Amino acid sequence: MLSGRLAGSIGTCLALCAFLAALGQPSATAATAAQTASGPNTSKTASAPRFYVDGPLPTMSPGPPTAQVISAKNPVSKPAKRKRLVPRFEVPRGGGRTLYLTFDDGPDPTWTPQILALLHRYHVPATFFVIGYAAFEQPALVRAEVKAGDMVENHTEHHPMLTTLSISKVLAKEVLPVNRVLRHLTGYTPLCMRPPYGDYNAAIGRAMASIGMRVAMWNIDTVDWSRPGTGAIVDSVLAGASNGAVVLMHDGGGDRSQTVAALAELLPRLITAGWHFGTLCH
Numbered sequence: 207m208l209s210g211r212l213a214g215s216i217g218t219c220l221a222l223c224a225f226l227a228a229l230g231q232p233s234a235t236a237a238t239a240a241q242t243a244s245g246p247n248t249s250k251t252a253s254a255p256r257f258y259v260d261g262p263l264p265t266m267s268p269g270p271p272t273a274q275v276i277s278a279k280n281p282v283s284k285p286a287k288r289k290r291l292v293p294r295f296e297v298p299r300g301g302g303r304t305l306y307l308t309f310d311d312g313p314d315p316t317w318t319p320q321i322l323a324l325l326h327r328y329h330v331p332a333t334f335f336v337i338g339y340a341a342f343e344q345p346a347l348v349r350a351e352v353k354a355g356d357m358v359e360n361h362t363e364h365h366p367m368l369t370t371l372s373i374s375k376v377l378a379k380e381v382l383p384v385n386r387v388l389r390h391l392t393g394y395t396p397l398c399m400r401p402p403y404g405d406y407n408a409a410i411g412r413a414m415a416s417i418g419m420r421v422a423m424w425n426i427d428t429v430d431w432s433r434p435g436t437g438a439i440v441d442s443v444l445a446g447a448s449n450g451a452v453v454l455m456h457d458g459g460g461d462r463s464q465t466v467a468a469l470a471e472l473l474p475r476l477i478t479a480g481w482h483f484g485t486l487c488h
């Protein structure tokens with residue numbers, strides 16, 4: 207489904223790419239360095255310009271304006287307490303072994319609960335980059351993510367290629383509505399926006415900075431949305447694991463059974479190998 211609209215232009219996506227790229231630095235098709243302002247150095251060098259593809263476009267029709275519906279038909283519960291947002295593991299400073307698991311395109315009623323259960327079983331936190339209308343449709347899952355100690359951040363309202371839109375539309379139609387919904391559901395305002403397909407440019411970076419947000423990218427692309435096989439997903443993480451690396455996986459947008467199976471295999475192996483896990487953005 208999602209892959210249909212971009213399948214023809216998908217690159218190999220093997221290059222490690224930028225995470226939390228410095229604003230204004232990247233282009234839509236090339237990113238070479240990764241650096242988070244507060245986390246460990248995650249720098250890696252991309253071997254070639256890459257085409258970002260993080261999964262098929264959603265096929266669900268966008269819901270009604272989220273803020274309206276949240277307030278009218280779907281009243282929000284008491285915001286989650288801030289203390290729940292503290293990562294369950296300290297991020298080591300220098301010489302540590304911390305990975306950041308991220309899941310995009312959810313929440314999804316089938317796959318998100320399975321991923322949450324696995325994370326809970328192994329006491330591993332993650333960061334969920336949710337689509338606005340999916341969050342609207344599954345508010346209980348967003349709350350469950352926050353309650354579990356995971357971070358929930360912005361993956362736009364409708365999952366478009368942002369560089370095809372005007373900056374005003376990016377902000378008004380894709381970013382700010384999701385912030386409003388997540389503020390209601392989580393008790394905090396997202397600080398990171400992950401652009402669908404990794405598609406952004408310097409102007410979008412500046413726009414994010416103007417509202418106090420950063421662009422969140424990744425280092426390890428498991429390409430799990432293409433269902434390459436559980437083993438391939440596992441291998442991509444094991445092969446790319448380095449301190450501070452951000453792992454891109456998906457809990458929505460299609461059949462994520464391979465992602466779930468890969469996670470079930472990865473978590474005990476990574477823990478046994480001494481890896482710790484952190485959350486992004488806050």
Ligand SMILES: [Zn+2]
Binds near residue numbers: 261
């Ligand atoms: Zn996505």
